[in-house]
Amino acid sequence: MGRWALDVAFVWKAVLTLGLVLLYYCFSIGITFYNKWLTKSFHFPLFMTMLHLAVIFLFSALSRALVQCSSHRARVVLSWADYLRRVAPTALATALDVGLSNWSFLYVTVSLYTMTKSSAVLFILIFSLIFKLEELRAALVLVVLLIAGGLFMFTYKSTQFNVEGFALVLGASFIGGIRWTLTQMLLQKAELGLQNPIDTMFHLQPLMFLGLFPLFAVFEVLLSPAPNKMSYDVRLFCLRGTVTQHFFGLHLSTSEKIFRFQDTGLLLRVLGSLFLGGILAFGLGFSEFLLVSRTSSLTLSIAGIFKEVCTLLLAAHLLGDQISLLNWLGFVLCLSGISLHVALKALHSRGDGGPKALKGLGSSPDLELLLRSSQREEGDNEEEEYFVAQGQQ
Numbered sequence: 001m002g003r004w005a006l007d008v009a010f011v012w013k014a015v016l017t018l019g020l021v022l023l024y025y026c027f028s029i030g031i032t033f034y035n036k037w038l039t040k041s042f043h044f045p046l047f048m049t050m051l052h053l054a055v056i057f058l059f060s061a062l063s064r065a066l067v068q069c070s071s072h073r074a075r076v077v078l079s080w081a082d083y084l085r086r087v088a089p090t091a092l093a094t095a096l097d098v099g100l101s102n103w104s105f106l107y108v109t110v111s112l113y114t115m116t117k118s119s120a121v122l123f124i125l126i127f128s129l130i131f132k133l134e135e136l137r138a139a140l141v142l143v144v145l146l147i148a149g150g151l152f153m154f155t156y157k158s159t160q161f162n163v164e165g166f167a168l169v170l171g172a173s174f175i176g177g178i179r180w181t182l183t184q185m186l187l188q189k190a191e192l193g194l195q196n197p198i199d200t201m202f203h204l205q206p207l208m209f210l211g212l213f214p215l216f217a218v219f220e221v222l223l224s225p226a227p228n229k230m231s232y233d234v235r236l237f238c239l240r241g242t243v244t245q246h247f248f249g250l251h252l253s254t255s256e257k258i259f260r261f262q263d264t265g266l267l268l269r270v271l272g273s274l275f276l277g278g279i280l281a282f283g284l285g286f287s288e289f290l291l292v293s294r295t296s297s298l299t300l301s302i303a304g305i306f307k308e309v310c311t312l313l314l315a316a317h318l319l320g321d322q323i324s325l326l327n328w329l330g331f332v333l334c335l336s337g338i339s340l341h342v343a344l345k346a347l348h349s350r351g352d353g354g355p356k357a358l359k360g361l362g363s364s365p366d367l368e369l370l371l372r373s374s375q376r377e378e379g380d381n382e383e384e385e386y387f388v389a390q391g392q393q
Contacts (some may be wrong), residue, residue: 017295021303024287029311031280032114033318036105038273045102046216048274050209053095055278056285057205063198076193078203090186091207093179099212100172107165110315111323114308115154115331116169121338122147123177131181139344146337153330160322197289201282301342305335 039045064075078087104113122144128134155161187195194200291303312331315321323331 020287020291020294024284024291024303025307025310027280027284027287028307029314031277031284032110032311033314034277034280035102036110036113036319038277039102039105042270042273043106044220045106046099046212046220048277049099049102050212050216051274052098052278052281053205053209053212055275056201056282057209059279059282060198060202060205064202076199078192078194082192083203083207086186086189086192087203088207090179090182091204092211093175093182094204095208095211096215097172097176097179098208099215100168100175104165104168104172107162108169109160109321110319111312111321111327112155112160112162112166113169114311114315115151115327115334116166117173117176118308118334118338119147119151119170120173120176120180121341122151123174124180125177125341127177127181131185139340143337143341143344146340147334150330150332150334150337153333154327156326156330197285201285301345305339305342308335 035045035048038048042048067073068075101113101117108116125134125140125144129136129140134140155166183200186192187200194203308331312321312323316323
């Protein structure tokens with residue numbers, strides 16, 4: 001009877017883990033393809049990102065309010081001094097990471113985007129060494145060489161390579177390294193009380209919105225004169241498909257899809273599409289923490305590796321992305337570096353007594369678990385694995 005109970009418990013845990021991984025895949029892969037699809041017809045990626053931030057803030061505030069009403073306990077609210085001094089740098093880095101990533105969809109394929117974003121692990125390692133969150137070891141040097149070499153092979157003589165888009169997504173990966181390093185440092189400050197990701201998202205979104213607004217104002221409003229006000233030479237240059245097309249041809253204030261709409265139905269469809277993207281973005285953060293809370297950050301790291309493979313296969317099958325044998329070898333090399341780092345972190349954690357999964361409070365439902373103040377039961381190694389996994393997103 002006892003063995004049967006153990007078998008049932010094992011099967012249930014396996015099914016639960018598989019279900020959470022699939023939920024994470026749906027949101028993570030879904031938002032990548034959704035944003036790529038949306039930017040084909042809606043050429044305002046920064047405006048799209050800002051609307052996503054507003055939706056995430058709305059859902060975070062609603063979640064906090066619901067829990068506060070049910071538990072009769074006040075949620076954490078930072079003082080203005082702590083908010084501006086400690087949260088602002090993380091918010092600015094996060095805004096630039098997300099904004100540049102969505103901007104790059106105007107130029108690059110999903111496969112190139114996925115591969116280049118995987119290099120964020122490389123920058124996370126570099127900044128972890130700079131901020132002394134990691135110790136320099138020979139194995140880390142090998143990880144860096146594998147990832148960098150894989151990225152070079154994937155982009156070398158790529159038939160669908162775009163310089164502007166690659167620069168944007170590589171810049172996003174670089175800033176992503178800063179972002180997740182700062183996020184780790186922020187969440188390690190227990191006195192701030194931001195260990196719960198819902199509280200973290202609630203505090204980050206307003207500053208992210210403000211941090212992204214100058215880029216939006218410059219590149220999608222001020223430097224985008226209406227097409228009928230451009231000279232013939234400028235219009236001709238815009239039609240050549242260079243970066244200037246998107247710097248000068250994306251005039252939000254004159255777009256008939258938003259502010260100069262003539263078809264109310266079209267406006268509602270556009271706003272609905274943007275709102276759905278915000279829901280996917282919130283769901284991604286929700287599913288990530290749900291997976292970590294019920295399993296471990298190591299599970300998220302491993303799931304992230306296989307997610308990259310699924311994304312590339314889907315991009316080649318659904319979108320027709322052209323990936324040569326050399327590109328695939330580069331991708332395998334990069335994933336080898338990421339896998340090596342995950343394995344090293346797992347062995348290091350086991351040597352320190354084994355990683356501990358973030359447990360829920362009692363038998364509360366998963367949604368309530370997410371919204372409650374989570375206790376810091378994981379060690380530093382487990383936290384670092386989580387942020388490395390986040391860098392792959």
